[in-house]
Every structure is written in C-alpha cells, then in structure tokens.
Amino acid sequence: MPTIKDVAREAGVSIATVSYVLNNKNTFFSEGTRQQVLEAVERIGYTPNVTARNLKSSQTRLIGYAWHEVPYGQVNSVLDHFTYSLAQSAEAAGYHVLTFTHPLHDPVPVYEELIKTHRVDGVVLAGTIANDERIRFLIEAEFPFVSFGRSNPEWHFPWVDTDGQRGICEAVNYLHNLGHRRIAIAAWPEESISGEFRVAGYVEALQKAGLALYPDYILRGIHSEKFGREALAYWYRLPEAERPTAVIAVSDLIAVGVMNEARERGMVIGDTLSVIGFDDAPMGQYLTPSLTTVRQPIGEISQALVTMLESILDKRILTEHKLLIAPQLIVRNSCGPVPH
Amino acid sequence: MPTIKDVAREAGVSIATVSYVLNNKNTFFSEGTRQQVLEAVERIGYTPNVTARNLKSSQTRLIGYAWHEVPYGQVNSVLDHFTYSLAQSAEAAGYHVLTFTHPLHDPVPVYEELIKTHRVDGVVLAGTIANDERIRFLIEAEFPFVSFGRSNPEWHFPWVDTDGQRGICEAVNYLHNLGHRRIAIAAWPEESISGEFRVAGYVEALQKAGLALYPDYILRGIHSEKFGREALAYWYRLPEAERPTAVIAVSDLIAVGVMNEARERGMVIGDTLSVIGFDDAPMGQYLTPSLTTVRQPIGEISQALVTMLESILDKRILTEHKLLIAPQLIVRNSCGPVPH
DNA sequence: CTGTTAGCGCTTTCAC
DNA sequence: GTGAAAGCGCTAACAG
Numbered sequence: 062m063p064t065i066k067d068v069a070r071e072a073g074v075s076i077a078t079v080s081y082v083l084n085n086k087n088t089f090f091s092e093g094t095r096q097q098v099l100e101a102v103e104r105i106g107y108t109p110n111v112t113a114r115n116l117k118s119s120q121t122r123l124i125g126y127a128w129h130e131v132p133y134g135q136v137n138s139v140l141d142h143f144t145y146s147l148a149q150s151a152e153a154a155g156y157h158v159l160t161f162t163h164p165l166h167d168p169v170p171v172y173e174e175l176i177k178t179h180r181v182d183g184v185v186l187a188g189t190i191a192n193d194e195r196i197r198f199l200i201e202a203e204f205p206f207v208s209f210g211r212s213n214p215e216w217h218f219p220w221v222d223t224d225g226q227r228g229i230c231e232a233v234n235y236l237h238n239l240g241h242r243r244i245a246i247a248a249w250p251e252e253s254i255s256g257e258f259r260v261a262g263y264v265e266a267l268q269k270a271g272l273a274l275y276p277d278y279i280l281r282g283i284h285s286e287k288f289g290r291e292a293l294a295y296w297y298r299l300p301e302a303e304r305p306t307a308v309i310a311v312s313d314l315i316a317v318g319v320m321n322e323a324r325e326r327g328m329v330i331g332d333t334l335s336v337i338g339f340d341d342a343p344m345g346q347y348l349t350p351s352l353t354t355v356r357q358p359i360g361e362i363s364q365a366l367v368t369m370l371e372s373i374l375d376k377r378i379l380t381e382h383k384l385l386i387a388p389q390l391i392v393r394n395s396c397g398p399v400p401h
Numbered sequence: 402m403p404t405i406k407d408v409a410r411e412a413g414v415s416i417a418t419v420s421y422v423l424n425n426k427n428t429f430f431s432e433g434t435r436q437q438v439l440e441a442v443e444r445i446g447y448t449p450n451v452t453a454r455n456l457k458s459s460q461t462r463l464i465g466y467a468w469h470e471v472p473y474g475q476v477n478s479v480l481d482h483f484t485y486s487l488a489q490s491a492e493a494a495g496y497h498v499l500t501f502t503h504p505l506h507d508p509v510p511v512y513e514e515l516i517k518t519h520r521v522d523g524v525v526l527a528g529t530i531a532n533d534e535r536i537r538f539l540i541e542a543e544f545p546f547v548s549f550g551r552s553n554p555e556w557h558f559p560w561v562d563t564d565g566q567r568g569i570c571e572a573v574n575y576l577h578n579l580g581h582r583r584i585a586i587a588a589w590p591e592e593s594i595s596g597e598f599r600v601a602g603y604v605e606a607l608q609k610a611g612l613a614l615y616p617d618y619i620l621r622g623i624h625s626e627k628f629g630r631e632a633l634a635y636w637y638r639l640p641e642a643e644r645p646t647a648v649i650a651v652s653d654l655i656a657v658g659v660m661n662e663a664r665e666r667g668m669v670i671g672d673t674l675s676v677i678g679f680d681d682a683p684m685g686q687y688l689t690p691s692l693t694t695v696r697q698p699i700g701e702i703s704q705a706l707v708t709m710l711e712s713i714l715d716k717r718i719l720t721e722h723k724l725l726i727a728p729q730l731i732v733r734n735s736c737g738p739v740p741h
Numbered sequence: 742c743t744g745t746t747a748g749c750g751c752t753t754t755c756a757c
Numbered sequence: 758g759t760g761a762a763a764g765c766g767c768t769a770a771c772a773g
Binding site for chain 2: 769
C-alpha cells in the first residue's frame with residue numbers, strides 16, 4: 062500500500078508538501094506543484110491511512126453506539142431502524158458508527174471501556190430510562206455524548222426526542238373528531254419517561270376537548286402483547302355504557318394485544334372498537350385491519366443527534382441542547398366513527 | 402490521559418518493560434518489576450491507546466459491515482437481528498463492528514473506500530444475491546471477507562448460510578404428516594439464490610413423500626405482502642378440487658399476504674388453509690392465528706462467520722470454508738389437519 | 742532480565 | 758512556496 066512518502070517521491074516534492082496539498086492547508090502552491098502531487102496520488106492510487114491520521118490528531122471520527130438484545134417476544138422496530146438511520150447520518154457528517162453490545166441491565170462497563178481505549182470520539186445513546194445510569198456516568202466522565210430520549214429532568218445533557226405528548230394528543234384529537242368520547246390508553250409503568258409524556262398528551266387532549274378523565278381509562282403495564290390483551294379484558298369488564306369505544310396504546314406491540322383480545326371477544330376493529338398504536342412497526346400496515354399509528358421521525362432524529370454531537374466535538378456552541386421532534390399520525394384502517 | 406510513558410515513570414522502569422509486562426511478551430521479569438508496573442497501571446488508570454497500537458501493528462481489530470435501507474413496506478427482521486448478533490459475536494472474539502451504509506443498488510464504492518483507508522481488517526457481507534458484485538470485488542481485491550449467504554457457485558469464497566432447502570423440506574414433511582397432499586409454495590424469482598434452494602427443498606420433500614409436482618403450485622414473485630395475496634388469489638382461481646390445502650411462503654412477509662388474502666376470501670387459517678412462513682419475524686407470534694415458520698439460526702450463523710473471518714485474518718488454515726446451518730421449524734397455530 | 746531506539750504514517754511548526 | 762524534522766503512543770528488534 063502506498064504511503065505519503067511514495068507520493069512525495071513520485072511527485073518529486075517533500076512529504077510535507079503532499080500533506081498540505083491534500084488537506085488544502087496553510088499556504089498556497091504553484092499550480093505546477095499542486096498538479097504534480099495530485100497526479101502522483103492518482104497514479105499510484107494513494108489513500109491516506111486513517112489510523113495514522115487519527116493517532117496524530119488524537120481523534121477517530123468514530124461514534125460509538127451500544128445497545129442490548131431485544132428480549133424474546135418483544136419487538137423494537139424503532140431501534141432497529143434507528144441503527145441504520147444513525148449510521149447514515151453519521152456518514153453524511155464524515156463519521157462512522159462503531160457498534161457495541163451490552164448486557165440488558167449492566168451497560169456502564171462497556172462505555173467505560175470505550176472511553177478509556179479512545180476508540181470513539183463520542184457516543185450516542187438510545188432507549189433511555191429515568192435516571193439512566195449511562196447518562197449519569199457519561200456526564201460524570203465529561204465524555205461527549207448525545208441521547209435519543211430524555212431522562213432525569215434535573216440533569217443537563219444534550220438530547221433529541223420524539224414529542225410523544227404531541228403525538229398522543231393528535232391521536233386523541235383524531236378519535237375525538239371521529240365522534241369518540243370514551244377513549245382509553247394502555248400506557249407503560251409510571252417509571253417510564255416517554256410513557257409519562259404520552260400519558261400527559263392524553264390528559265392534555267382530553268381536557269382541551271372538554272372530556273372527562275376516568276382513572277379506569279388509564280392502564281399501565283409492560284411492553285408486551287400480553288399487557289394489551291389484559292388491558293382490553295379489563296375494560297371489557299366495565300358496564301357496557303362505560304366501556305371505551307377507542308383505545309390508544311403507547312406502542313404497536315401493545316396495540317396488537319388489544320386488537321387480538323378484542324377480536325377474540327367478538328369486537329370488530331375499526332368498527333365496534335377503534336385502536337391506535339405508536340411506532341409504526343413494519344408489520345402494522347399488514348395487520349387486518351391495518352393499524353393506525355404514530356410514527357416516530359427516526360430520520361430527523363438521527364440527523365439532529367449527529368449534528369448536535371458534531372458541534373459538541375467541534376467545541377462549537379450549541380444553540381440547542383434539547384430538541385423535540387413532532388411525530389406523525391399515520392391513518393390506516395383500525396379506527397372508525399363511534400358505533401351507536 | 403496517561404500514556405505508557407507515565408506508567409514507566411511511575412513504576413521507575415522503561416517504557417519497553419511496561420509494554421512487555423502488559424503484553425506478556427518475550428522475556429520473563431522479576432516478580433518485583435512486574436508488580437511495580439501493574440500497580441502503576443492501576444494507580445494512574447492507564448489503558449493502552451488503541452489507535453497507536455493499531456498504527457504499529459497495522460491492524461484495527463475492526464470488522465466492517467455494510468447494509469442498505471429496507472425499502473418501505475418491506476420487512477427484514479432477519480438482518481435487523483443479524484446486525485446485533487454479529488456485533489455480539491465480534492466482541493466475543495475481541496473485534497468490533499464498524500457499520501456502513503450503501504445505496505440499494507451501488508454497494509461497491511463503499512467497500513472500495515473501506516479497504517483503501519485501512520479502516521477495517523475484514524468485512525462481513527449479508528443479503529447476498531446471485532453474481533453479487535460485492536463478492537466479485539472482494540475476491541478480486543483479495544480482501545479478507547466472509548459472507549452470510551451464497552452466491553455464484555463457481556466462485557470460491559467463505560460463506561455461512563441457512564440451510565433453506567432443509568428448512569422447507571421439514572415444513573413440507575410437517576404438512577404432509579398433517580395429511581396435506583396439495584401443498585403449494587410462494588417463492589422468489591429464479592434469480593434468487595436462497596429462493597431456489599428453498600424451492601429445491603420443496604421439490605425434494607414432495608418426491609420423497611411420493612407426491613406429484615404441479616407447476617401451478619410453484620409461484621414466484623418479489624418479497625412483498627402483495628405477492629402473497631396474488632399467489633393465493635391465483636390458487637383460488639383453480640378448480641376447487643385442485644386448490645392447495647396448504648401454502649408455504651419463502652418469507653413471513655409473503656406468508657402474511659397469503660393469510661390476509663385467504664381471510665378476505667373466507668378461508669380460516671389453520672383450518673381450511675394451512676400456512677407456513679420463513680424467518681420468524683417478531684410479529685409472527687402475535688398474528689391471528691400465530692404463524693408457523695422456519696426460524697433462521699442467526700446466533701449460530703454470526704458466530705460461525707466471525708470464527709471463519711478470524712481464522713482468515715490469522716492466516717490459519719480453514720477447515721471449512723462453507724457452512725450450512727439447519728434452521729428450525731417453529732410450530733404455532735397457522736396449520737391444521739387437512740380439511741375434508 | 743531490562744533499556745535504548747527505530748519506526749508505523751501522518752500533520753504541523755518552524756526555518757529557509 | 759516548500760522542506761526538515763519533531764512527535765502522536767505504541768511495539769519489538771537489538772544491545773547490554
């Protein structure tokens with residue numbers, strides 16, 4: 062493999078000159094010299110060695126991204142897509158993504174190792190939880206990072222997140238416009254940050270619409286199809302006049318559980334029961350009926366994350382450390398006008 | 402950040418000694434010296450700089466993995482899972498995965514860049530097709546790589562693949578044991594390597610079972626829900642006595658199309674029509690009825706790929722360049738005994 | 742057994 | 758405008 066020396070020899074100049082020409086640095090050269098170098102590069106097929114360049118500049122142009130396996134039976138289509146989208150955004154900014162895996166409940170050692178070995182310039186986090194120990198660690202270590210998702214509101218760190226509150230708000234409005242007055246929500250446990258923002262959107266929309274808030278209409282459970290089923294079963298046990306006519310789930314997986322249980326109990330989705338999910342999982346469009354859902358703007362999010370991390374790494378001032386991006390309601394066929 | 406010099410100073414030895422101790426190289430040391438060094442490392446929290454080490458050894462301990470976006474409406478749960486699984490297997494072997502994206506139809510430049518800049522020691526390919534231009538390029542460039550999936554049978558390169566032939570064979574046997582005699586398959590176009598192996602499994606199993614082969618029972622189309630629907634519609638137009646009682650699809654996505662169309666035409670999946678998919682997509686278990694499918698052994702595959710690549714990089718002799726791994730039939734509720 | 746030293750390939754200061 | 762040379766942090770001959 063040719064090195065900068067070979068180019069220098071070939072062009073009849075010093076290696077410094079080659080470096081200058083290639084990096085458009087510092088001084089200007091006679092067009093002659095410039096051409097000499099460029100031609101030599103072309104002729105011998107030279108490409109700078111990234112490792113050497115990194116050693117000199119003590120940076121790697123690498124962004125670390127660690128994640129854990131999705132427990133069996135769960136689905137995380139959002140993070141699957143995010144992994145790709147992040148790689149793409151990073152490349153557009155001249156970075157690459159170095160991936161890492163960590164155990165489900167012990168993520169910190171991986172980040173520790175990452176930082177100590179100088180493998181990456183910064184990291185991107187996703188799937189954050191309340192008091193996320195990774196965030197605590199990275200703040201403490203003063204290592205450059207950005208997070209897809211919020212955490213402890215008292216911590217100061219750069220994040221980008223889907224505006225779940227607004228997304229659910231729109232879902233409720235949509236149902237309200239269809240005539241629904243008894244709208245329930247299948248949410249995550251209260252410890253879930255994003256789950257609570259979604260519930261807040263639910264509450265906000267109901268209030269704005271002048272609808273009463275029934276505690277029975279807010280159920281909480283883990284991210285699973287089973288919980289969706291249980292929630293629907295619970296609502297089904299209410300007196301008929303009090304049963305919700307529409308259900309919003311904080312994820313498509315939960316929505317699928319709601320739909321499955323409802324179908325088994327003889328309801329017709331999109332007719333006697335309306336259902337809205339969240340995430341826009343790939344299979345949602347092929348369910349029968351196809352699932353109306355709130356799509357997370359993954360492309361914009363990864364783009365924003367990379368831009369943010371870039372400006373942190375360049376030590377430029379951040380105009381915005383926190384960014385909410387509005388999701389989009391994808392209307393399909395799982396909702397209909399309120400039955401009478 | 403502390404360097405090897407700091408450790409040397411702290412321990413009162415030369416940097417060479419530190420390097421030797423840390424790498425267990427060469428000579429043996431007095432226990433005293435060894436302890437001195439180890440303690441110094443501990444005290445100042447030293448970790449070797451990976452970039453410097455890489456420059457010296459002209460390797461990166463990085464494996465490149467490039468993929469393209471899944472076209473909208475498609476699903477590729479296998480590659481989603483593979484991305485994770487590969488990262489995990491790589492880490493177990495002391496490597497990390499550097500990710501790259503490439504346009505759907507022009508992958509080669511990305512690999513070119515990768516090789517020229519020395520960013521990775523080797524690459525892993527997935528989603529191979531017949532006469533895959535990436536494989537052609539990598540063979541030509543003599544760059545270390547392994548492939549998840551076969552390609553042109555005349556090319557010699559290391560690969561690991563799911564034994565799709567065997568998987569479909571088992572699916573047919575399963576249906577045959579349930580009493581089915583009219584079994585159809587919704588396959589990919591003939592250009593698809595893995596598609597043809599699956600068709601081969603179908604043919605093989607029918608022959609072993611002594612069943613006749615109807616050309617009408619082998620339909621080909623692109624990887625989409627729509628094709629599944631079209632296939633079922635086609636079979637539905639056959640005279641009733643000739644309609645298949647069971648359908649195998651080469652992917653879960655196609656199987657979903659078959660199920661959706663069948664349901665709309667009044668069939669009952671698992672009763673008047675049996676359906677088997679391929680891949681074990683995450684949502685399959687939550688369909689109604691849940692989808693019986695052939696699961697690809699992703700964990701074993703990524704493990705095997707990394708082991709293979711490792712031995713190529715170490716220039717050890719490969720005992721096996723080509724490895725087929727048997728998939729597993731996951732029996733759920735989309736199949737039943739043949740209706741009469 | 743341990744230290745001196747020459748690079749790995751590149752960038753960049755400083756001098757001409 | 759261009760070149761000499763130092764050095765990023767580490768490894769591994771080679772000397773002692």
